[in-house]
Amino acid sequence: MILAWLILIPFIGGLLCWQGERIGLWFPRWVALLSMMLTTALAVHLWFDGNYNLMSGLSAGPQHVWQRELHLPWITPLGISFHLGLDGLSLLMVLLTGFLGVMAVACSWREIQRHVGFFYLNLLWNLGGVIGIFLALDMFLFFFFWEMMLVPMFFLIALWGHNTPGGRSRIYAATKFFIFTQASGLILLLAIVGLVLVHFHATGQLSFDYQVLLNTPMSHSVEWMLMLGFFVAFAVKLPVVPVHSWLPDAHAQAPTAGSVDLAGILLKTAAYGLMRFSLPFFPHASQEFAPVAMWLGVFGIFYGGFMACAQNDIKRLVAYTSVSHMGFVLVGIYAGTTMALQGVVMQMMAHGISAAALFILCGEIYERLHTRDLREMGGLWSRFAVLPPITLFFAAASMGLPGLGNFVGEFLILLGSYKVAGTVTIVAAGGLIMAAVYTLLMMQRAFYGQARTSEQMEDLNPREIATMLCLIVVLLVLGLYPQLVLNTSAAVMANVQHAYSSAAALPVLPTAAL
């Protein structure tokens, strides 16, 4: 039942916010903050309460155990149930969601002045939907939450976003985001139903349940088609380069909380989906597809990096760095070794925090300077007291400075991938240089050089400093003591790696077996 509460608290909080606006503008803000803090607290409680390294003692291959599970019938004739489950990976993702949710609410405290209640309704429902994605163990339920988180995000961008003068409008960005994700979602639906059909033909049992659908016998071509269906949907969300074009627009036009949500959490749902569903369901096809996916990842790393260097809008720059970092994630996932997968988890957490922080800082700069154009900035170091050093800290994180979480993530990914795909790893490592280039370029153009005027700007207020401190502390902990996170996800990643690499040992079913 506690799992259901993880999802319900944001939903109910959102409804309270919407209706509570008539009490006063302060009411929705506090209710939203308290809801997300409560959700995070619940997740932390689950973390301390569970034993996530149960698997390390087993020798005969890891058996997957869910720490908490909730299984209710929903649409029984179709084999659809309301099945939630928590293991190490989902817990970490839920923790990240809760924490970044608190940050998102905190950073939009003063930024949102119009229709505050409705704003927090959308934000909290988005977060609730994302938590649902991380907990769902029934394919229909997963798809349900996958699509459901799009609508609040659409409203967030369309109603409270910014219009760049001389650029695209926020409605354009929101519509593009929605159509890209929804269309790929429909392909995911076809793949899910296809998988269910294959399972039905093979075993006579109609079920959408994750555990039941694992190890479905299927022929080679069928496995490839379904794997591609799943991959397309996750690729659009990750984003993988050919289908990434919704991301820069969505980030540039979204309000700060929206960007925090989008970069910190929504992108991670795609990586989660690949690890939880794509690899275990279709190990053979994934193995064979791995070189393609990894080279796409590498291409994304460099493409994101180059495009970032060319941007004048600071938010678009950070958006492209997200594309670049997610390229590493894609490489790590398809490398499939335990070390690489652990690196992926680290990278997801650390990138979530550093990207969120950078977007919050961009939002704070925008609030004070009323521009996001790098050509208008310069020499900001002398005009702010606390903002520039904090930005330098997170820029260094994005660059992969050791001691911070991103370094651990990228390092583990590269180390883990070297054994299975040496060339890819060597080329990907070059992306680290790109990271340094675009980060330092951003810092130099914004903060160093000649200042336009020498007037001192209003610095970060205590609320904003507190937000930043939380993010700094967490990122430092991730960087200096990553074992906390790695311990929690070890068993799950071992499982994924086992499923993935044992596929090489298993014989592929002949086509006639279907």
Added chain:
Amino acid sequence: MTMPTLLPPQLINPLLLQMIAMLPLLITSATAILVMLFIAVRRNHWWNATLTVTGLNLALFSVVWVGLIVHTVGPVQVTPLIVVDGFSCLYMALVLGATLACATLCHAYMEGFPGNKEEMYLLLSISALGALVLVCCHNLASLFIGLELLSVPIYGMIAYAFRLQKSLEAGLKYMLLSAAASAFMLFGMALLYADCGSLDFSQLGQDMSMGIKNPVELAGLAMMLVGFGFKLSLAPFHLWTPDVYEGAPAPVSAYLASVSKLAIFAVFTRFLIFSQAVHSGLLLHVLAVLAIVSIAIGNLLALMQNNIKRLLGYSSIAHFGYLLIALMAGAISFEVVSVYLVTYVISTLAAFGVVTLMSSPYQGKDADALHEYRGLFWRRPFLTAVLTVSMLSLAGIPMTAGFIGKFYIVLGGIFAEGTDFGNLWVWSLLAALVAGSAVGLFYYLRVVTTLFLPSAGMRRYDAPRDWGRRFGGVMVLALAALTLIVGLYPQPVLDVIRLSGETPRHAGSQQVHYR
């Protein structure tokens, strides 16, 4: 499962059983006649509306009773023309429910109508009667009777606001084209009769399922398809749809989009599926092509619309394209069709309901321009919520009933009989579904966004302030709630549909059992 019937079947005289099975039809006819007499005696809008609604409600309750009886004793054949079975009862209930919804909308709308208001209810009742006949029919003769009973009053309803040029034009357009379509259908029926020697659906179906043997049969079937295609606004017979939807008064558009399409698709389904005619390969291919063209045309032409009624008209073309895919799903097609129709009717009525409430009471032209809805959220948040939910449902977003319908179509398409993954037709239909839905998102989202934008300038239209406390408003809110509930917990609806499909049927159709 035994159910109470309130009447031990062994003791009933077969004639009495037939009369009971006909009860919904009898009650609706009585309502129509009573309304007519009442208009002659005293003109009073409220009394006439109440009389109509009471009669239709009585008919709805009788459908539930008849449904329980039919579930126990099996289908009841009332004259060779009509069969009352589970399928009929389900669709009779749907027709009556939708007609009641339209009646409440009419009541809100007609308040301000200059001229005679009461005849609208008379026409509505007669048309509903025609729809009821259609969903029960099992014979080409009753098909034609039901069709004409349904359509002729609609001519009058569309042209009701005849002082407006658009309304009169729409009515005339629909009348001429509908008459031509009925002529096609009649000719097709005659050719089929000439070839097969029987007007009964099962005989015809068995004849056709062996394959189309001669040109007479082919021509007959083609002509009937033309007739059906017109009524269901399938491409390329769709040209009347946007103009008629735009010109008709808003509650009449609601009726046209829901009940008329519902009844005709029900009889189309019965004609094809229950009579096994759908198993003839050529027919399947023709339907597949019609489906793909309808999806393409409906979605693409809706992109440019800035009139919400025309937009809904084009979207209904696309929706019936999706629905045709369901007909090819083999054993479960009946269930898929029913689920999709239920969800479609709920969403469409909600959308048209909002348009009607915005245009109530009647004040000349309807509130159908999209810019009239700009910023509606800041004036009427709950009405906007209703329209948003209905648009999202038509687009097929999860958490709404429309998603359940789309999901069933995907299920139906993928589980289609005899499918292997090399089956090109199935995959092209599903690809059309995905592409069409993606395109459809664009214009549905445009409507939703418009509702939330800050409004600029003066608005001429607005729903009355107390819309939520009047019958039309309550109905519209209930529909939105129903959309969300069915989207989140569809089990009860699915159970009812499954129940209606499980009654013993005429020989030749299969039953489906899941685990």
